[in-house]
Amino acid sequence: MQEGRVLPAREINRDLLRSIMTTPNWYWVTVALMAIIVIGAMSAAGLMINRGMGLTGLNRPVMWGFFIVNFVFWIGISHAGVMLSAILRLSKAEWRRPATRAAEVLTVFSLMTAVTMPLIHTGRPWRLVYWVYTLPFVPYDFARGIWPNVRSPLVWDPSAIFTYLTSSILFVMIALIPDMAVLRDRTTGIRHQAYSLMAMGWQGTTRQWKLQIIAGILLSALILPVFVSVHSIVSWDFGMAVSVKSWHSTIFAPYFVVGAVHSGVSAVVFVMILLRWIYGWENYIRHEHIDALGRLLIVVATGWFYFFVMEVIFGFYGREADEIAVRNFQFTQAPWNLWFIFFTGLTYFLPVTLWLFKWTRRNLWIMSVACISVNIGMWLERFLIIVPGLAQKQMFTFDWYTYAPSAVEITIIGGTFALVTLLMLLFSKVLPLIPLYDIKEGDILKTEIKIGRVTVPAVFRED
Amino acid sequence: MAKRPILGLFEDANYAAEAGDALQQADVSQDDYDFLTDAPYPEGAFGEREERHHLYWFPFVGALVGLTAGILMTSMTQLAYPLVQGGKPILSLPPMAVITYESTMLSAIIFTIIGIIFESRLPKAKMGLYDTRITEGYIGVLVNVDEAQLPQISTILTQAGAVDVVQESAA
Numbered sequence: 229m230q231e232g233r234v235l236p237a238r239e240i241n242r243d244l245l246r247s248i249m250t251t252p253n254w255y256w257v258t259v260a261l262m263a264i265i266v267i268g269a270m271s272a273a274g275l276m277i278n279r280g281m282g283l284t285g286l287n288r289p290v291m292w293g294f295f296i297v298n299f300v301f302w303i304g305i306s307h308a309g310v311m312l313s314a315i316l317r318l319s320k321a322e323w324r325r326p327a328t329r330a331a332e333v334l335t336v337f338s339l340m341t342a343v344t345m346p347l348i349h350t351g352r353p354w355r356l357v358y359w360v361y362t363l364p365f366v367p368y369d370f371a372r373g374i375w376p377n378v379r380s381p382l383v384w385d386p387s388a389i390f391t392y393l394t395s396s397i398l399f400v401m402i403a404l405i406p407d408m409a410v411l412r413d414r415t416t417g418i419r420h421q422a423y424s425l426m427a428m429g430w431q432g433t434t435r436q437w438k439l440q441i442i443a444g445i446l447l448s449a450l451i452l453p454v455f456v457s458v459h460s461i462v463s464w465d466f467g468m469a470v471s472v473k474s475w476h477s478t479i480f481a482p483y484f485v486v487g488a489v490h491s492g493v494s495a496v497v498f499v500m501i502l503l504r505w506i507y508g509w510e511n512y513i514r515h516e517h518i519d520a521l522g523r524l525l526i527v528v529a530t531g532w533f534y535f536f537v538m539e540v541i542f543g544f545y546g547r548e549a550d551e552i553a554v555r556n557f558q559f560t561q562a563p564w565n566l567w568f569i570f571f572t573g574l575t576y577f578l579p580v581t582l583w584l585f586k587w588t589r590r591n592l593w594i595m596s597v598a599c600i601s602v603n604i605g606m607w608l609e610r611f612l613i614i615v616p617g618l619a620q621k622q623m624f625t626f627d628w629y630t631y632a633p634s635a636v637e638i639t640i641i642g643g644t645f646a647l648v649t650l651l652m653l654l655f656s657k658v659l660p661l662i663p664l665y666d667i668k669e670g671d672i673l674k675t676e677i678k679i680g681r682v683t684v685p686a687v688f689r690e691d
Numbered sequence: 692m693a694k695r696p697i698l699g700l701f702e703d704a705n706y707a708a709e710a711g712d713a714l715q716q717a718d719v720s721q722d723d724y725d726f727l728t729d730a731p732y733p734e735g736a737f738g739e740r741e742e743r744h745h746l747y748w749f750p751f752v753g754a755l756v757g758l759t760a761g762i763l764m765t766s767m768t769q770l771a772y773p774l775v776q777g778g779k780p781i782l783s784l785p786p787m788a789v790i791t792y793e794s795t796m797l798s799a800i801i802f803t804i805i806g807i808i809f810e811s812r813l814p815k816a817k818m819g820l821y822d823t824r825i826t827e828g829y830i831g832v833l834v835n836v837d838e839a840q841l842p843q844i845s846t847i848l849t850q851a852g853a854v855d856v857v858q859e860s861a862a
Binding site: 236237238241373374375376377378379380383384387388390391394395398399401402405406409410413414428429430431432433434435436437438439440441442443446447450451453454457461664665668669671672673 | 704725726727728729730731732733734737739742744746747750765768769771772774776779783786787789790792793794796797799800801803804807808810811812813814815816817818819821823825826827828831833
């Protein structure tokens with residue numbers, strides 16, 4: 229697992245700050261393209277808010293559609309950051325180093341994007357302002373004695389997401405301080421002043437480094453329980469919803485958490501491959517890293533598949549009418565049954581088959597296909613949980629109804645993907661997407677040891 | 692007499708560690724010199740003193756604050772708007788536990804961040820003596836000594852293998 233050569237600090241700075249110090253032509257073209265898509269999505273959302281929710285495909289009883297599916301999807305992607313960063317940091321996995329920052333940043337941006345979905349879905353997002361501001365320092369509703377109902381999972385959800393988002397932003401910011409100092413030392417003018425301010429006078433003393441290392445471990449340990457709680461609580465939006473019986477599954481929390489890790493880590497692998505390609509970071513994001521992540525994904529995917537099978541089996545085993553109706557919908561009625569086949573194939577069978585072989589794990593094209601496949605599949609999974617459950621939640625068949633998304637919904641959903649891409653691109657222009665000090669530390673700790681007649685790479689690891 | 696800083700820059704960690712040993716032999720207190728690097732080295736790599744800190748208290752205090760805030764927030768809001776649902780008690784513990792858990796964790800994390808910044812002695816209004824070559828891989832040995840000792844320390848650093856010795860320019 230030590231295929232790379234030791235690089236001098238100056239070369240690491242030059243390579244990893246290339247995205248900040250130089251601007252290739254494709255950069256602004258891509259930023260402009262993404263910005264146009266985001267503006268298009270914002271216009272669609274504005275139109276929908278102006279004309280009303282009738283512009284969506286939502287109709288009784290399917291009142292949760294693409295927006296909520298996409299919300300759960302982006303919350304899932306956000307689980308990549310902590311999974312990779314915290315768990316691998318705590319377990320001192322050496323191959324985590326190039327992956328952590330991109331994963332953490334993807335967490336922050338996907339969470340921010342996820343939050344926009346329920347706001348748009350409400351149809352009246354300005355109501356949020358009533359919570360934040362009206363009378364001086366007293367939110368409008370609260371001033372009139374109306375308080376959030378803490379017994380509702382729909383209140384737990386924002387509290388969990390707010391905690392996770394705040395924690396993730398702080399986690400990223402703390403880990404960025406030493407890299408800000410590198411940028412401070414390499415810039416002039418306003419940029420120098422901005423980086424100096426953000427570096428807070430960092431010098432790299434032994435005390436500062438000691439605390440930085442403890443911070444990584446301590447914050448990882450603190451964020452991990454939050455990470456588990458977030459998608460558990462998102463699953464309770466469904467599992468504890470009184471009116472939809474087919475969602476009443478006790479396995480939803482772990483099933484959602486593992487599914488989130490599955491899609492999130494796949495997304496990080498794809499982002500890493502893109503970064504390696506566009507910034508030429510072959511020395512940092514190496515085949516061994518992608519290979520290791522591929523092996524990790526086999527375990528995660530199989531864990532997810534286990535929960536998926538259990539959820540289906542227990543659904544059938546209970547033989548409750550609502551559950552059977554939903555399964556009938558998913559398994560026997562076109563086009564749902566076709567979507568179901570696509571979903572299982574794309575989420576598990578295709579990618580895991582590709583990850584089983586070393587040569588496929590080390591082929592970046594194949595890995596990209598596998599990781600995109602997982603995310604298409606996981607998006608479909610959320611769709612196939614939410615819509616069929618709602619479509620047949622009523623007792624009488626004449627109340628059953630299906631759902632087809634409108635162009636407005638599809639545009640907004642497309643816009644969220646462009647938004648995350650745009651935010652990642654803008655971040656890469658001002659801050660490094662691979663932690664410089666982490667790479668340098670890895671090089672400091674690298675050595676070679678002789679065992680018998682072979683010399684093998686080794687890494688010194690502190691307790 | 693006021694102390695003045697002097698910074699020796701080393702290309703090799705072994706030389707920087709030797710400079711530390713030489714400073715000790717010259718009776719420079721361990722509190723008066725420090726090693727500046729662009730990446731974390733294993734603890735004790737330069738023979739430096741063990742850094743004591745109180746960081747672990749911060750998450751505990753934060754968790755207690757968050758726990759208290761969570762209990763107060765969930766109980767007071769429910770009592771302020773006592774809507775009975777499905778015959779369940781107004782102060783229902785399971786949902787209170789969920790929000791209290793999140794507030795506890797959030798507060799613990801925020802306090803930890805404050806602790807990290809505080810214990811790292813950040814933010815610093817004035818950085819003091821520093822050299823940008825440190826973030827290019829050079830190891831800085833920063834010494835604070837009486838002005839009269841500066842020539843002696845400069846010699847020690849140079850003899851230990853410093854590629855450059857930097858002092859504050861006179862104002």
